[in-house]
Amino acid sequence: MNLTMVGSGYVGLVTGACFAETGNDVTCLDVDESKIAMLNRGESPIYEPGLSEMIIRNAQADRLTFTTDKTAAYRDAEVIFICVGTPSDTDGSADLQYVLKVADDIAGVIDSLGPDQTPKTVVVKSTVPVGTSHKVRDLIRSRTKAPFHIADNPEFLKEGDAIGDFMKPDRVVCGVESEGAESAMKDLYEPFVRQGNPIYMMDVRSAEMVKYASNAMLACKISFVNEISRLCESYGADIKNVREGMCADRRIGNQFLYPGLGYGGSCFPKDTLAVCSMGRQAGLPCKLNEAVHEVNQEQRSWFWDKITAVMGTELEGRTLAFWGVSFKPKTDDIREAPAIALMKMAVAAGAKVKAFCPEGLEHLGTEFPPAEHAAGMYECLAGADALVVCTEWNEFRSPDFEKIGAMLSSKMIFDGRNVYRRQLMSELGFTYISVGRPPVLASNTGANA
Structure with a gap:
């Protein structure tokens, strides 16, 4: 299948390289000319174990290419993955300008190909507030009468183990609203779930919420154990012993319950703030998530x-x-x-x-x-x-x-x-x-x- 990854950052590169690894023809598109030049030299702009080798291997096999040419990248693609950044605004809400700019560019190419083209599937893979994929759909519809499909496909990649997470996922989540989109996503992910791990097909808005709910829960566990660690110190207990006793309960488990300095990176801080922002916009303050963020910063x-x-x-x-x-x-x-x-x-x-x-x-x-x-x-x-x-x-x-x-x-x-x-x-x-x-x-x- 011919695929295009829009954005050659962490998500776009890992996704593109892994899809190329299973035989797809993948184009990675980016506006940063220096980044594309680096990738064309066989150099990865990010450090992720195993990624550089995978990029080189698939580029040499002509299954993975890199370009700044938007028209060429979109024209022949059967599925287009939007993988651009959604940084936090000052109020914690997600900045969607890059996602919507990509949608506008895609609409222009789809329109130029006319109404008789085979419908492309446009997949939002960036982490976006609930309803964003429909904004992308509606923007494209406002620009063209040509057919296309919309989907949301959140990523669950841990930095440091992203290749393993993609190649052997716990689950694949796809938000779809057409048989064409569902068929395309199943065909793409079938090679990765042959051991029986599930592909969940659901409505688009639920798929968007799955990503936020997952990261918010993991962030909550980290802040929880850190708060308990403070209590341990105050009362002369040892968090190591407390954690072992607590995590022996199968209902609790032991993942993401390690005390430390709090979470960081590009996902948990941004996504927790985005959940809080969505709550404010809906008139439903997310008090627990606000406390999770506060404990983490403290x-x-x-x-x-x-x-x-x-x-x-x-x-x-x-x-x-x-x-x-x-x-x-x-x-x-x-x-x-x-x-x-x-x-x-x-x-x-x-x-x-x-x-x-x-x-x-x-x-x-x-x-x-x-x-x-x-x-x-x-x-x-x-x-x-x-x-x-x-x-x-x-x-x-x-x-x-x-x-x-x-x-x-x-x-x-x-x-x-x-x-x-x-x-x-x-x-x-x-x-x-x-x-x-x-x-x-x-x-x-x-x-x-």
């Missing part, structure tokens, strides 16, 4: 208060080393990353910050220029007074603690991801502050919290 400040309780509030002349800049492991995405928020607080308190991240440093210069980039995890520690662990990359899990202790001016680790064992930290003489667990205090640091 988690950074709460952890910073733990740092200043040990080091003091005036940090002029002090240096903090940060391990991990990306909002989660196995991605270079630093959007809404907790590490950035903590670095800003550190600089505001007068401290110097140094950072190392296996993949996130490339974007840090733009997002937060004051941070000094380190070439390696141990180089980051040189001249630092304390280490702050913000992302649980695998290479941070079993470090050389003797080397860490020797390089830091004080043996202090602030662990925002509960990577290390408290007993080990105590045996090694570190002051060790984590999330939802009693602190480990070493007398030689002068720590008093």
Whole structure:
């Protein structure tokens, strides 16, 4: 099948490469000429395990091409996926200007092909407020009498494991309102669900809501366990033990119930705010989702208060080393990353910050220029007074603690991801502050919290 992905960002590239992997002819369209030039050189503009290899393999097989030519990309496509960004406006609502501009461009090409063409299926894959796919449909209808189908197909891709999520999905959700759209979506996704995982065909508006409901629920679980972690500290309980006992209940499970610094990235913050915005527009305030967002944002400040309780509030002349800049492991995405928020607080308190991240440093210069980039995890520690662990990359899990202790001016680790064992930290003489667990205090640091 001939497919076009509009937008060669995270969703468009992963979707296009995976569809090409199953034999489809895929064109990735983008207005960014430098990005298309990079892709035509066989280089991926984003870091995602396995994606670069898949792009190169399918491009060499002529199943995956990249262009800035809108007319050529739309003209021969049987299915067009809209995968452009929907950033949050200042009030939290989704900005739909890019989605609607794409719809207008598609309408022009469909109209130029005339009424006798085989109807194309236009699929909204961007995460959009309920009713947006119908806005796309109505805009195209206002521009042409030529036939087409509309569908919504939300993505459920975890950054760092997106290839696996697409190739072996838990479920596929498709919002359709015509037999033509339903047939096209079933044909496209059939190769990915041969193990029996379901394809859910439903109405368009319900499909749009599935995406928001899913992400809002996951965000809720993260904020819930973080709030419980604060209570654990106040009452002398250990969130590790509490979590194990709670998650043994099969009704609760153990996914997305890890305490830490809160969620970040491009999805959960934006989608939670969009749900709140939809509630306000409907006159139905989403109080739970508003609280989820508030708890998440407060988690950074709460952890910073733990740092200043040990080091003091005036940090002029002090240096903090940060391990991990990306909002989660196995991605270079630093959007809404907790590490950035903590670095800003550190600089505001007068401290110097140094950072190392296996993949996130490339974007840090733009997002937060004051941070000094380190070439390696141990180089980051040189001249630092304390280490702050913000992302649980695998290479941070079993470090050389003797080397860490020797390089830091004080043996202090602030662990925002509960990577290390408290007993080990105590045996090694570190002051060790984590999330939802009693602190480990070493007398030689002068720590008093």
